[in-house]
Amino acid sequence: xxxxxxxxxxxxxxxxxxxxxxxxxxxxxxxxxxxxxxxxxxxxxxxxxxxxxxxxxxxxxxxxxxxxxxxxxxxxxxxxxxxxxxxxxxxxxxxxx
Amino acid sequence: xxxxxxxxxxxxxxxxxxxxxxxxxxxxxxxxxxxxxxxxxxxxxxxxxxxxxxxxxxxxxxxxxxxxxxxxxxxxxxxxxxxxxxxxxxxxxxxxxxxxxxxxxxxxxxxxxxxxxxxxxxxxxxxxxxxxxxxxxxxxxxxxxxxxxxxxxxxxxxxxxx
Amino acid sequence: xxxxxxxxxxxxxxxxxxxxxxxxxxxxxxxxxxxxxxxxxxxxxxxxxxxxxxxxxxxxxxxxxxxxxxxxxxxxxxxxxxxxxxxxxxxxxxxxxxxxxxxxxxxxxxx
Numbered sequence: 001x002x003x004x005x006x007x008x009x010x011x012x013x014x015x016x017x018x019x020x021x022x023x024x025x026x027x028x029x030x031x032x033x034x035x036x037x038x039x040x041x042x043x044x045x046x047x048x049x050x051x052x053x054x055x056x057x058x059x060x061x062x063x064x065x066x067x068x069x070x071x072x073x074x075x076x077x078x079x080x081x082x083x084x085x086x087x088x089x090x091x092x093x094x095x096x097x
Numbered sequence: 098x099x100x101x102x103x104x105x106x107x108x109x110x111x112x113x114x115x116x117x118x119x120x121x122x123x124x125x126x127x128x129x130x131x132x133x134x135x136x137x138x139x140x141x142x143x144x145x146x147x148x149x150x151x152x153x154x155x156x157x158x159x160x161x162x163x164x165x166x167x168x169x170x171x172x173x174x175x176x177x178x179x180x181x182x183x184x185x186x187x188x189x190x191x192x193x194x195x196x197x198x199x200x201x202x203x204x205x206x207x208x209x210x211x212x213x214x215x216x217x218x219x220x221x222x223x224x225x226x227x228x229x230x231x232x233x234x235x236x237x238x239x240x241x242x243x244x245x246x247x248x249x250x251x252x253x254x255x256x257x258x259x
Numbered sequence: 260x261x262x263x264x265x266x267x268x269x270x271x272x273x274x275x276x277x278x279x280x281x282x283x284x285x286x287x288x289x290x291x292x293x294x295x296x297x298x299x300x301x302x303x304x305x306x307x308x309x310x311x312x313x314x315x316x317x318x319x320x321x322x323x324x325x326x327x328x329x330x331x332x333x334x335x336x337x338x339x340x341x342x343x344x345x346x347x348x349x350x351x352x353x354x355x356x357x358x359x360x361x362x363x364x365x366x367x368x369x370x
Contacts, residue, residue, distance in 0.1 A: 004260055007260065007263075008263060011263075011264075011267050011308070012267075014304070015267060015270045015271065015274075016176070017172055017176060018270075018271055018274045018301060018304065019270075019273075019274050019277075020172070020175065020176030020179045020180060021175075021176075021179075021274070021297060022274040022275075022277035022278050022297065023179045023180065023277070024175060024176075024178070024179035025277070025278055025281050025293070025294060025297060026277055026280060026281060027179060027184060028178075028179070028184070028186065029184075029186065030188060031287050031289050031290055031293075032188060032216060032218070032228045033186055033188050033230060034281075034290060034293060035216055035228075035289075035293055036175055036214075036216050036228070036230050037175050037178075037179055038293050038294075038296065038297050039210050039211060039216065040168070040171040040172045040174075040175045040210075040211055040213075041172050041175050041176055041179070042297050042300045042301065043168070043172070043211065043300065044168060044169060044171075044172030045172075045300075045304065046300055046303060046304050046307075047168075049267075049304050049307060049308065050307060053307055053308065053310075053311045056260070056311050057315070058315060059122075061119075061122030061123065062315045062318065064118070064119035064122070065119060065120070065122075065315075065318040065319075065322065066307065066318065067119065068116065068119045068120070068322065069303060069307065069318065069321055069322050069325055072322065072325045072326065072329070073300060073303060073325050074168075074211070075207075076325065076328065076329035076332075077210070077211065077300070078206075078207025078208060078210050078211050079203075079207050079329070080296060080329060080332040080333070081207070081210040081211075081216060081217070082203070082206045082207055082210055082216075082217045082218065082219055083219075083332060083333065083336040084289055084292055084293055084296070084332060084335070084336060085210075085216055085217065085218035085219070085228060086218045086219035086226075086336070087289055087292075087335070087336045087339040088218075088287060088289035089218050089219075089226070120322075
C-alpha cells in the first residue's frame with residue numbers, strides 16, 4: 001500500500017529528527033546551541049511523525065486533531081525557545097550549579 | 098480603529114471556531130455550544146489582547162510556504178551539525194534593530210528560532226537579541242527578509258524590501 | 260504496520276532517555292528545562308503513535324500534554340525572574356564580557 005509506505009518513510013524521518021535533537025542536546029557545548037538543536041529538530045520530528053500518522057487516519061476529524069497538535073507544538077516551540085533563551089541570558093543571582 | 102476591531106474579531110472568530118470544529122470533529126450536536134464558546138473566547142481575547150495591528154491574511158498565506166521550507170532546512174541544518182563528528186559550531190550573538198510593533202517583533206523572534214542558525218532571546222528596546230549557531234555564516238539577510246515579510250503581514254508599508 | 264509503530268515508540272522513548280540525561284546533568288537550570296521540554300514534545304509524539312495503534316481518541320491526551328508542556332516552560336521562565344512573577348525582559352541582558360557579539364551586516368535591502 002502506498003499510504004503505508006508514506007507512513008514508514010515519514011515517521012522514520014521524524015524519528016531521525018528526534019534523535020538529532022537529543023544528540024544535539026547532549027553534544028552541543030553551550031546552553032544556547034543546545035536550545036537551537038532542541039527547538040528546530042524535535043519540532044520537525046513531531047511534524048513528520050504527525051504527517052506520517054495522518055496517512056493512517058480514519059477520517060478528517062483525526063486529521064484535524066493531528067494538525068491542531070502540530071500547530072500548537074510549532075507555536076509553543078518558537079515562543080518557548082525565545083523565553084528560555086532570555087531566561088538563560090540573565091540568570092538569577094544565586095544560580096547554583 | 099473601528100475597522101481594525103472588526104477585522105481582528107473576524108480573524109479570531111475563524112481561529113477559535115476552527116479550533117472548536119477540529120476538537121469536536123464537527124459533531125452537529127456540538128455546534129450550538131461551540132458558537133457560545135467561540136463568542137466567549139473572542140470576547141475574552143479582545144479584552145486580554147486588544148486589536149492593534151490586524152493581520153493581512155493573504156500575506157500570512159503567502160508567507161507560509163517559505164516558513165515551512167525554512168523550518169525544514171533549520172531542522173536539517175541542526176541535525177547535520179549534531180551528527181557531524183567534528184561538531185561544526187561557532188556560536189555568537191547579534192543584535193538587530195527591528196522596526197516592528199512589539200507583538201510582531203515577538204512573533205518574528207519565535208519564527209527565527211525555527212529557521213536555520215538563528216535563535217531569538219527576546220528583545221532589548223527595539224533590538225532583537227539573536228543567537229547564531231555560526232557567527233560567520235551571516236544569516237543577517239534572512240533576518241532582514243523575515244522582518245520585511247512580517248511588516249507586510251501587519252500591514253506596514255515599507256520602501257524597498259520584498 | 261503495527262510492528263513498525265511499536266519500534267517507532269521504542270525509538271522515541273530512547274531519545275527521551277537521552278534528554279533525561281541532560282535533565283540530570285544540567286548544568287544550568289535552563290538546560291534542565293529545555294530537556295524537559297523535549298520530553299514534552301517527545302511525549303506528544305509517543306501518544307500520537309499510540310493513538311494510531313490503539314484508539315484515535317488518545318489524540319486528546321496528546322493535545323493536553325502539548326498544552327501543559329508549553330505552560331510548564333512559561334511557569335519556569337516566570338519563576339526565574341528576580342521577583343519570581345514577571346517578564347524575563349525586565350532585567351537587561353548582560354552586555355560585553357563573555358557574550359561574543361557583532362553588529363548586523365546588512366547587504367541586501369536596508370530598513
